[in-house]
Amino acid sequence: MAFHFQLESTDRTTAARAGRIHTEHGEVLTPAFMPVGTAGSVKSLTPDELAAAGADIVLANTYHLSLRPGAETVRELGGLHRFMGWRGAILTDSGGFQVMSLSPLRKVGDRGVEFRSHLDGSKHLIGPEEAIGIQDALGTDIAMSFDELVEMPAPIEQVRESVRRTLEWARRGLAERERLRGEGRGAMALFGINQGGTDAGERARCFAGLSEMPFDGFSLGGLWVGEGRDLGLEMVERDCGEFPADRPRYLMGVGDPVDVVEAIARGVDMFDCVLPTRNARRGTVFISTGRLVVKNAAYARDPRPLDPACDCYTCRRFSRAYLRHLFASGELLGMRLASIHAVHQLVGLVRAARAAVLENRYASFRSDFLTRYASGETLMPAASSGN
Amino acid sequence: MAFHFQLESTDRTTAARAGRIHTEHGEVLTPAFMPVGTAGSVKSLTPDELAAAGADIVLANTYHLSLRPGAETVRELGGLHRFMGWRGAILTDSGGFQVMSLSPLRKVGDRGVEFRSHLDGSKHLIGPEEAIGIQDALGTDIAMSFDELVEMPAPIEQVRESVRRTLEWARRGLAERERLRGEGRGAMALFGINQGGTDAGERARCFAGLSEMPFDGFSLGGLWVGEGRDLGLEMVERDCGEFPADRPRYLMGVGDPVDVVEAIARGVDMFDCVLPTRNARRGTVFISTGRLVVKNAAYARDPRPLDPACDCYTCRRFSRAYLRHLFASGELLGMRLASIHAVHQLVGLVRAARAAVLENRYASFRSDFLTRYASGETLMPAASSGN
Numbered sequence: 061m062a063f064h065f066q067l068e069s070t071d072r073t074t075a076a077r078a079g080r081i082h083t084e085h086g087e088v089l090t091p092a093f094m095p096v097g098t099a100g101s102v103k104s105l106t107p108d109e110l111a112a113a114g115a116d117i118v119l120a121n122t123y124h125l126s127l128r129p130g131a132e133t134v135r136e137l138g139g140l141h142r143f144m145g146w147r148g149a150i151l152t153d154s155g156g157f158q159v160m161s162l163s164p165l166r167k168v169g170d171r172g173v174e175f176r177s178h179l180d181g182s183k184h185l186i187g188p189e190e191a192i193g194i195q196d197a198l199g200t201d202i203a204m205s206f207d208e209l210v211e212m213p214a215p216i217e218q219v220r221e222s223v224r225r226t227l228e229w230a231r232r233g234l235a236e237r238e239r240l241r242g243e244g245r246g247a248m249a250l251f252g253i254n255q256g257g258t259d260a261g262e263r264a265r266c267f268a269g270l271s272e273m274p275f276d277g278f279s280l281g282g283l284w285v286g287e288g289r290d291l292g293l294e295m296v297e298r299d300c301g302e303f304p305a306d307r308p309r310y311l312m313g314v315g316d317p318v319d320v321v322e323a324i325a326r327g328v329d330m331f332d333c334v335l336p337t338r339n340a341r342r343g344t345v346f347i348s349t350g351r352l353v354v355k356n357a358a359y360a361r362d363p364r365p366l367d368p369a370c371d372c373y374t375c376r377r378f379s380r381a382y383l384r385h386l387f388a389s390g391e392l393l394g395m396r397l398a399s400i401h402a403v404h405q406l407v408g409l410v411r412a413a414r415a416a417v418l419e420n421r422y423a424s425f426r427s428d429f430l431t432r433y434a435s436g437e438t439l440m441p442a443a444s445s446g447n
Numbered sequence: 448m449a450f451h452f453q454l455e456s457t458d459r460t461t462a463a464r465a466g467r468i469h470t471e472h473g474e475v476l477t478p479a480f481m482p483v484g485t486a487g488s489v490k491s492l493t494p495d496e497l498a499a500a501g502a503d504i505v506l507a508n509t510y511h512l513s514l515r516p517g518a519e520t521v522r523e524l525g526g527l528h529r530f531m532g533w534r535g536a537i538l539t540d541s542g543g544f545q546v547m548s549l550s551p552l553r554k555v556g557d558r559g560v561e562f563r564s565h566l567d568g569s570k571h572l573i574g575p576e577e578a579i580g581i582q583d584a585l586g587t588d589i590a591m592s593f594d595e596l597v598e599m600p601a602p603i604e605q606v607r608e609s610v611r612r613t614l615e616w617a618r619r620g621l622a623e624r625e626r627l628r629g630e631g632r633g634a635m636a637l638f639g640i641n642q643g644g645t646d647a648g649e650r651a652r653c654f655a656g657l658s659e660m661p662f663d664g665f666s667l668g669g670l671w672v673g674e675g676r677d678l679g680l681e682m683v684e685r686d687c688g689e690f691p692a693d694r695p696r697y698l699m700g701v702g703d704p705v706d707v708v709e710a711i712a713r714g715v716d717m718f719d720c721v722l723p724t725r726n727a728r729r730g731t732v733f734i735s736t737g738r739l740v741v742k743n744a745a746y747a748r749d750p751r752p753l754d755p756a757c758d759c760y761t762c763r764r765f766s767r768a769y770l771r772h773l774f775a776s777g778e779l780l781g782m783r784l785a786s787i788h789a790v791h792q793l794v795g796l797v798r799a800a801r802a803a804v805l806e807n808r809y810a811s812f813r814s815d816f817l818t819r820y821a822s823g824e825t826l827m828p829a830a831s832s833g834n
Contacts, residue, residue, distance in 0.1 A: 099772070099773075101780045105780065128776060129768070129775070133747065133748060133768070136748060137748065137750055137769075143766070144769065373493075377494075381516070381520070382487075382530055382532070385515070388516070389511075389515060391490065392779055392782065392783070393488045393492065396493070396779070397493075
């Protein structure tokens with residue numbers, strides 16, 4: 061098995077960590093940010109642009125790919141890496157979250173989730189075994205265990221029931237991977253997902269079960285769904301305090317720069333989030349000094365790049381005025397250029413965090429970042445300087 | 448003035464030509480195909496992708512840019528080259544065609560065309576002087592004379608009137624450039640546009656007027672608007688027979704591969720067309736053996752590139768199956784990858800034509816191209832070969 065996690069360093073004064081995940085498709089430096097390629101494409105970007113932005117791993121969605129073009133089609137075409145032309149590592153989610161959020165009709169039972177496709181209404185079932193089978197057919201490097209999540213807030217009985225089911229499905233998923241390995245397949249790593257919402261007791265109970273199972277890493281599930289940053293970070297600190305040091309820890313669905321910096325301080329190694337690129341496609345990007353709404357008319361004559369401190373392709377070559385024009389004109393290139401910056405900005409952020417951990421200065425890195433990010437400097441529009 | 452046309456070679460058995468246009472922004476090899484960057488962006492593509500596809504000149508639309516972001520804004524930001532990050536040459540149209548086709552309300556008089564913006568209904572006037580002023584503010588390398596075109600078929604009196612006005616406007620445009628040059632501006636080249644529809648006599652009369660004026664090149668206007676390929680090519684042959692050998696000849700709005708190859712045989716040096724990239728964004732591309740509708744379900748498992756004979760980025764890296772999936776999923780990357788191929792295919796075609804002219808074998812190049820293009824070979828879907 062190619063998968064191997066190497067913890068390189070833990071910061072002296074925070075719980076921040078630096079490591080490397082070895083995969084069949086290269087090394088993933090941690091902390092890592094994974095751009096989201098839902099349907100086998102990080103929207104508007106080529107694999108080369110992702111690599112140029114520093115990404116070494118992307119996330120793809122099992123639910124979407126299993127419905128279209130279908131996991132078997134991807135397998136026949138040589139697997140997802142070859143299909144989408146991506147040479148780095150791939151992590152796939154289990155499909156559980158997407159089934160619950162996108163399917164118009166679904167029925168959850170111990171067997172799995174029966175649902176109708178949001179594309180054509182066709183009926184499907186994904187259970188823990190199917191989730192493993194699909195991810196294996198896609199050829200992912202890191203698969204996720206199929207879990208049940210509960211819409212919060214929920215009565216405690218419901219949270220307990222979802223923890224029970226998540227544990228049962230976790231066991232069945234591991235068993236299915238073993239079965240596949242007996243057939244010479246199932247080479248992928250598999251992460252367990254901790255659930256329990258914001259109930260510390262349930263999260264502890266869930267992890268007590270998961271920790272007995274031979275997972276290659278652990279994900280923090282059911283967070284950043286409306287509970288607020290403070291409570292979310294409290295749960296992150298709780299989970300990371302229990303998770304074993306020698307396995308990677310993945311906080312699902314988090315990509316706000318402040319959240320990322322704070323979660324790294326509590327011991328998280330991996331992140332994914334659609335928001336940076338989704339916001340970018342709508343004309344808003346994070347820069348080192350805050351949130352820039354470049355589509356605003358105020359930037360129509362601003363000759364500066366999105367972020368004067370950034371060295372991404374977009375910031376090296378184009379002005380805010382040009383990007384504003386592209387957004388005002390509905391030009392696709394605007395979405396692309398903003399997305400390139402967005403990926404570069406987050407990957408650059410976790411890379412800088414990693415360097416700080418390796419040099420035992422994460423606390424000052426965090427406080428410097430937060431101060432600068434709150435400053436709003438360089439956000440104010442500038443007039444053209446003329447020619 | 449940086450502009451200079453050098454005729455390198457004329458084919459022995461056809462009227463095909465090979466040349467070079469020297470501009471302040473590099474050399475343009477002819478025959479040349481100009482991708483269209485209407486609003487200062489060739490839709491979905493970066494300047495670097497255009498350059499990688501071999502383009503050395505792009506076309507931008509005066510009408511669109513003058514309305515948004517405004518010619519003065521572009522000038523303040525350092526001109527169109529800097530604004531859009533394009534290091535090659537730029538040709539701008541005069542705005543005449545776009546005013547007539549896009550503005551909901553317009554009034555044509557000798558002064559120029561009064562119209563309302565299709566964006567916000569605001570009132571504007573563009574006449575021959577304004578067209579020169581705007582193109583100068585944009586900083587174009589090659590400007591077009593403001594012309595009047597008539598929707599065909601039209602009564603001969605109307606065609607005559609439009610020829611009269613086109614000639615008057617041509618004189619006034621040149622005078623305006625002289626005036627600007629007196630102020631240290633107006634460095635751009637200026638092409639006259641021949642009109643007269645498909646009336647050979649009117650085209651001859653129009654050119655008799657234009658030929659007395661010191662234009663840097665001549666455009667063939669009012670063609671490929673529904674008259675059919677045979678009649679269009681007849682007019683091309685007619686015009687090119689009269690145009691001086693030492694000035695470049697530009698056939699406006701033509702980009703079908705067969706039309707391009709046939710027009711080159713009759714002496715045309717430059718082309719532009721939105722169709723190759725517009726079709727590409729809709730899932731149809733030209734390949735060397737015909738027209739490929741890659742969004743068709745038939746290609747869902749076809750592991751071959753769009754064109755097995757093409758070495759563009761898209762064809763080197765991605766399968767028809769992947770592109771089909773991107774189009775089926777509404778992914779922006781599909782439009783991009785198809786557009787990259789489309790530009791590469793047409794620029795590659797005119798480059799191959801140029802090589803044939805330089806080697807005095809354009810007749811066989813043309814017949815080989817036409818045979819292959821009509822063959823449909825490699826268009827048939829192939830099933831996945833598995834892994």
